[in-house]
Amino acid sequence: MSEFDDNKSPQKLDLSSLPKLSQILHKHNLSPKKSLGQHFLLNKSICSRIAESSGDLSETTVIEVGPGPGGLTRALLEMGAKQVIAIEKDKRCIAALNELALISNGRLIVKEGNALDFNFVQNIPYPKHIISNLPYNISTQLLVKWLDQSNEFSQMVLMFQKEVALRIVAKPNTSAYGRLSIYAQWLCKCEIVFDLKPNAFSPPPKVNSTIIRLTPYTEPLFKAPKEVLLRIIAAGFGQRRKKLRSSLKNAINDPEIILKNTGISSDRRAETLTLEEWCSLARECADTNLKIKRQ
Structure with missing residues (x-):
């Protein structure tokens, strides 16, 4: 049997008798570490709101990254999550968890380690959600890792710096629109849930934060070869102020051919193309067997 047992009771837990999180911090001498990007979320109502934004969790395994002293962890258990797997790098938080x-x-499993090295697929039953107040210093890295395996997850409810969140949901012809927007929206339905002010955290970060819900599609929104798509958007947005006929030369030998065949003007810039148009370019590259340059 896997250590991630999928036969636990889905009943909600009553944790009202537990010490307050402020007492947990004092008991275990926990102070947020800047080096780990820690900003503890201690407000019970906000933690509950995050957990509730993912809907019914009674048949779901929830993976939480960076639980810290366990504020959101408590909310997930109280919401009736079938099982919570909490991944924490900070040894100081392990005792509290x-x-x-x-x-x-038996519904909470605590794993000590770096989430960037954790296998989020093996032996974890489906459906599985990732619900996390992410460490800001690795949040984008983690998201890209999960997008690479998006079909393995039923949902992701994640907290980012607001600037990053806006990049994820950005539309064409905006300054926030870029590689992350295209990759995330190609694979998932991306929605902003709510924003948080700095004073919701201890210590308060210097920026606002945003909760985003990403629901993976069964298949990518538009057909496109993944490797080619990622390569051409990297080239296009790597020099976003240049016209496509110039910026795409870093990815393909003769972008003029591809652009002409797809009916996209070579005078346009990367930020003006829709997701569908980028996928059309990627398909055309593959269909014409045009050489894709390697980085």
């Missing part, structure tokens, strides 16, 4: 695990009826 293990105390929560002891009263969770």
